[in-house]
Amino acid sequence: MHSEIVFIGLGNMGLPMARNLLRAGLSVTGFDLVKENVAQLVSAGGVAGQSLAQAVGAAKVVISMLPTSQHVIDVYCGEHGVFAAAKPGTLLIDSSTIAPKVAQENGRLAAEHGMEMIDAPVSGGNFGAAAATLTFMVGGSEKGFNQAQPYLQKMGKAIYHAGPHGSGQTVKVCNNMLLGITMIGTAEALRLGIANGMDPKVLTDIISKSSGNNWALTSCNPCPGVMEQAPASNGYAGGFGVDLMLKDLGLAVENALDTKSSVPLGSLARNIYDMHSKAGNGKLDYGSIFKMLGV
């Protein structure tokens, strides 16, 4: 049985995104190295992919949600990878967060094979993935952007065309560098207030209506007990992992070197998350940086 969509990478983000495509009535074949992830897609009405090359060869659209640049290169550029196996005209959507220069190169290779490819990284976390409220930041041609709309709309609610290939990744890298920095600043401010005897809920309420307001404070407050749904109130489980934030800050620093940009706070934030990860916190939500600043 051939599906319209092949979805590669059914992890924290990919699985709920693929489920939303199924819910919208589209047919989806899923691939993942972890068999249980594929089984979960099948129980939601999807098809288990047997051979990547065969499934991709029959698909209209390929969507990927993989951890790093190297995973994306392996899946797309390998001997039996997507570029080799998909037919000309297939639409390729990579939603992984990867280096802008890799996305640019992939866009060029896709065009060589007669395919449109867009980089379409997301913001919104696994909560947004499950609720189909992701923000998509798209890099690629106008044609690719328009072709992808019907699919992206089933998984997100804000869809932006940032510019040519790699632009979506550039916006994502800038956004996550800012988020990584503001989370550390937010944790510092809360710690300082608490050390002065303040209730962190009162601090949060007042700062959220003042000039220090930011997303880390109001959507994933790092102090346990302030927000019931935040990972901080659940042992920092789920959410956005320290190691993924570390990867994104690494992309920012690498890009700054390539473009001769100064990112002093981005570099410092990368080092802080690196030390936090090495202390055994890599799988915890990035708000756990609050623990590091504890007395």
Ligand code: NAD
């Ligand atoms: P994840 O590790 O949960 O999922 C990645 C999946 O890819 C895994 O299930 C893994 O088995 C699979 N995989 C790896 N190599 C593969 C291969 N060769 N073939 C098939 N499957 C393969 O990661 P995630 O949290 O879903 O994140 C995916 C991407 O989305 C990352 O680039 C991340 O930075 C980005 N992102 C994550 C979040 C978040 O909150 N988790 C938010 C925004 C963006």
